[in-house]
Amino acid sequence: MRPVGSKYLLEEALGRGATGTVWRARVRDDVAVPGIEPGRPVAIKVLREELANDPDVVMRFLRERSVLLRLVHPNIVRVRDLVVEGDLLALVMDLVEGPDLYRYLRSNGPLSPVAGALLMAQIADALAASHADGVVHRDLKPANVLLATTGGPGGAEQMHPMLTDFGIARLADSPGITRTHEFVGTPAYVAPESAEGRPQTSAVDVYGAGIMLYELVTGRPPFQGDGPLAILHAHLAQEPERPRNMPEPLWTVVERCLRKDPAQRPGATALARALRVVAAGIGVHSSPAQVDEALAVGALLLPDPDPAQVPPTGGAFGGPDAQPTRVLGRSGPPDQTPTLGDGVRYDPAAATRLMGAGPAGAVPGSEDRTRAMPSAGPGAGQRGPGQGGQGQGGQGQGGQGQGNAGQGNAGQGGPGQADRTRVMPSVGPEGPAGPPPEMPQAWENQLRAARDRGRQTEVGYFEPEEMQQLRQPQVAPPPYRQGQAGQSPQPGPGYGYPQQQPQQQPQYQQPRQQRPPQRQQGGNAPQAAPPPYQRPYEPAPARRAEPAPSRRPEPPAPREAAPRREPRPRSRNRTYIPGLGCLKGCLMVLLILAIAAAALWNFTPLPEWWHTVQHQFHSVSSWVSDTWKQLSSSSGTEAGPPY
């Protein structure tokens, strides 16, 4: 166990994100910390060196101490202590036993609409409480929702969602860390106004909630692209489309949250209420009154009249004295894939970054940040062509992605590193000096992990002309992986959870009855005309085992009311032959059996046993034959043996 500060002992790394490493820890026996019982395990987020070394972040950390400590809500992970000691900045939180929502979705696939709505209602509760206290999260995403596992009735496990990482995005949004043309957040969840550098309010959290809600039910966020910039473009320029499996009332909620204009989004309190109304009205047990209430949910989602403001940090981009900066570490001509240090290519869409020194370059400690960047060789930390004097400072790839937290310092070097290495103890096999040259560098593994996750917090940098593009949604954005109109968009590689087989996904049966298509909802129809709401939605038996709903006699809606969908085209390279899969399976089984038999025959004493058995069989049969002959001759019969 390693001490962290004077009060805590780190036990094991739980994971690493863009802003720091989270450890399982406990209070030292000889120390009393108010609010934490002795011996109780806690989670400690040790912030990254770039943050810890930034005087502004330290000041902000201290200033926000009281805000973070007073955020108490059943759906918010409670912050118990803030540690500022030497080079160390750390948040001490309640330890939550259970996966985060991102991992949960990866393992289990999307939720049913009812479950997704109820889960998001609890997150909206947490947001409502924090917004009421003037705190905006700004980095809402499944990875920041921890699922505390508790025992439910009948021994069944229950998941209790808890929002974490409050204030972290705000800490990272320091003038010393972020500069002009930058945003703090996670591209897939960033609100248009954040992407454009406009003033932010609590509406950014409501937007994030809309993205999450969409993702919970479909398994992927609505806006995707080949990199952060493409994703930001999509947030600005694309209208989301209603997925096939999303009930109309839930879509109304999503659509309101995803309004491009923050002033049109509802507040978190209204969102929580609306989600509960929707959950009650789309279940298989829903009463007619609940269905009607859900269909009229638009009326509950009025624009928030008084959103909480995000105080300006001085790091907002796009100011009048905006300096040319780079796109997420890109160097060289725009068409070149950026490289890290020794020319290793890196994917700006996937890597988690928290980059330091901007063009001004005169930030105290920026040199340290440049050195603190995990070096892949002599090139790391040097200024690349076209970077306008920017280092890859604080790019910190060594400390990113998931996995071995001890890799944070791998490959780092240079003066001043020794202290930091002590602050963030290494548990990695390679230790502070990094792995041997023939092994993949720590940050390469982590980049791969980040690419897999694709949704980590980033601090992004943009060229002025790219900012211009972002602000002009009419400029044709890069090709997105969005599906064609009327179809559900398909997930692209690197984004979205691994899609499960169709039978594993929540499916909804054909509607038992249809509502007349002319039905309006609350005067707030979504922009894209979706198919009419079809009640009731019944999840697949694997997810729900509920009896059939009570039905209300209603005139059936004409079938042609539903928009026609083109059949999904099959891949051009594949010919579909019925039964081929089965045949292949049989042949494979036969082949395996043959190989197993050959192996048995050649590598076991089976042949000897076989010969022994044969020999014994012959002996027995000849004995029986002889005995029979003797018996026959003694009795005078000429009958042959009985076989």
Ligand SMILES: Nc1ncnc2c1ncn2[C@@H]1O[C@H](COP(=O)(O)OP(=O)(O)OP(=O)(O)O)[C@@H](O)[C@H]1O
């Ligand atoms: N209070 C906690 N209790 C238990 N585990 C936690 C706690 N806080 C975070 N974790 C776990 O630690 C890991 C890292 O958390 P962190 O918040 O740094 O990652 P992240 O949210 O993925 O990254 P980022 O938001 O910086 O992109 C996650 O897997 C998370 O599940």
